[in-house]
Amino acid sequence: MAHELVAVCDHCLELVQDGDGVLEVDTDAADRALRAWRETGSADYAVFHASAGTHPVQWAVRHHSCGKAPSFACTITVNRVRSWTALLDWSVHLSSKHWLAGTDWFDLIDRALHPRRAAVSGILPQSPRDTSRGSVGDLT
Numbered sequence: 001m002a003h004e005l006v007a008v009c010d011h012c013l014e015l016v017q018d019g020d021g022v023l024e025v026d027t028d029a030a031d032r033a034l035r036a037w038r039e040t041g042s043a044d045y046a047v048f049h050a051s052a053g054t055h056p057v058q059w060a061v062r063h064h065s066c067g068k069a070p071s072f073a074c075t076i077t078v079n080r081v082r083s084w085t086a087l088l089d090w091s092v093h094l095s096s097k098h099w100l101a102g103t104d105w106f107d108l109i110d111r112a113l114h115p116r117r118a119a120v121s122g123i124l125p126q127s128p129r130d131t132s133r134g135s136v137g138d139l140t
């Protein structure tokens with residue numbers, strides 16, 4: 001069965017098959033980014049991403065054999081993010097994590113939803129959807 005979403009390694013740009021890699025983020029770096037943000041006097045994480053000078057920590061896709069895992073990471077094996085439903089389910093799960101606001105999780109989803117804006121790696125749709133009739137709330 002074809003998956004709705006594919007994973008492309010950020011290092012070698014090859015597809016990551018089930019069992020061969022992960023989607024992960026450095027949670028310690030996300031904590032540091034948010035701590036630095038708080039030190040500016042801002043407490044509203046909702047505007048963290050929209051503020052100049054902030055650097056959300058990027059989620060990365062990699063083969064186990066490519067790159068190196070952060071010391072403190074949230075790691076999702078690629079076989080667990082193969083559908084839109086799974087991506088939504090992870091969003092609900094991750095929303096309880098205090099460090100999520102310091103990452104680019106929602107940018108990752110945006111790139112998957114709108115592949116024209118996508119990089120060449122990451123979590124991407126198996127088949128780009130037709131966005132000519134609209135975008136938000138118009139998944140086909």
Ligand SMILES: [Zn+2]
Pocket residue numbers: 009010011012013014062063065066
């Ligand atoms: Zn790789």
